[in-house]
Each structure stands twice: as C-alpha cells, then as structure tokens.
Amino acid sequence: MAERLFTSESVTSGHPDKLCDAISDAIVDACIAVDRNARVAVETCVKGMVESSHIILAGEVSLAEGVAVPDYSKIARDTAVSIGYNSHAIGMDATSDESCNVEVLITTQSQYIDQGVDVGGAGDQGLMFGYACLETEAYEMLQGRYFPLAAALSQRLTRRLSEVREKG
Numbered sequence: 001m002a003e004r005l006f007t008s009e010s011v012t013s014g015h016p017d018k019l020c021d022a023i024s025d026a027i028v029d030a031c032i033a034v035d036r037n038a039r040v041a042v043e044t045c046v047k048g049m050v051e052s053s054h055i056i057l058a059g060e061v062s063l064a065e066g067v068a069v070p071d072y073s074k075i076a077r078d079t080a081v082s083i084g085y086n087s088h089a090i091g092m093d094a095t096s097d098e099s100c101n102v103e104v105l106i107t108t109q110s111q112y113i114d115q116g117v118d119v120g121g122a123g124d125q126g127l128m129f130g131y132a133c134l135e136t137e138a139y140e141m142l143q144g145r146y147f148p149l150a151a152a153l154s155q156r157l158t159r160r161l162s163e164v165r166e167k168g
C-alpha cells in the first residue's frame with residue numbers, strides 16, 4: 001500500500017489573494033468607522049502587468065444617509081503600499097496614478113438584497129468554518145492549536161517569512 005502525504009499551503013501578505021483580502025478588509029473597516037451599521041460586500045481583484053497594474057473594486061455598500069463615503073481608491077492604494085507594493089519593478093507601484101489604475105465599481109446595495117438582509121440576516125454572504133483535530137497536540141510548539149498539522153506548519157512558515165521580510 002502506498003504511503004499518502006497530505007500537504008497544505010499558506011501565502012504571505014504580498015500574494016495577490018492576501019492583497020485582495022487586505023484591501024477588501026480595509027474598505028469594510030473604513031465603512032464601519034463611519035457607520036457601525038454599514039452593509040458592505042466588496043471584492044477586490046489585482047493584476048500587475050508589464051506596462052501597468054490594476055486594482056478593481058467591485059461590490060455593494062450601504063451607509064446611513066448623510067454619512068460621507070470613504071475614499072475607496074485611496075484605501076486600496078494605501079493598503080497596497082503598506083504591504084510593499086510601491087515599485088513597478090515588483091509588479092505594482094500603488095503610489096503612482098500613471099502606472100496603477102484603481103477602478104471603483106461599488107454601488108449601493110440592491111433593494112432586494114437589502115430587504116432579504118432585513119428579514120433573514122446575512123443575505124447572500126457565506127460563512128466559512130474549519131474543524132478542530134488533535135494533529136498538532138503531539139508537538140509542543142503547536143499544542144493548543146487543535147489544527148490540521150499540514151496547515152499549522154505552513155502557516156508557521158509563512159508567518160516567519162513575513163517577519164523576516166518586514167525586518168529586512
């Protein structure tokens with residue numbers, strides 16, 4: 001019988017998926033800062049290309065009437081720069097309007113979704129969950145995590161890579 005090896009991946013903050021998540025999270029935070037009852041469903045897409053790069057923000061946001069709408073483009077740029085995207089040589093210079101285009105496709109939440117959320121809760125937004133297991137309990141440095149070993153190790157390596165990168 002062949003031995004089976006299970007692996008897992010984890011990516012650092014500079015990975016496009018993490019960058020997109022960080023930008024979307026920053027937009028949620030900005031909306032909640034101006035309206036604690038804000039309804040925010042925003043997706044982010046990034047694409048670095050030889051001649052230019054793009055950040056696309058799409059989704060729906062509902063804020064209380066009279067509340068100032070956050071500057072989504074600035075939030076996206078500031079978040080990308082804070083992660084390290086400040087040079088076209090590395091794929092994106094979010095500080096540059098000339099080489100990094102931010103397209104904002106954020107509208108007010110549809111009245112039909114709004115009604116559904118009022119009645120049923122989360123509306124069309126999904127909830128994610130994981131599971132607990134004992135795989136990490138055999139390793140002192142990982143005890144108390146109750147997490148799949150492959151995932152715990154990949155996350156630990158990724159965190160260390162990020163620490164080293166951030167310290168230079």
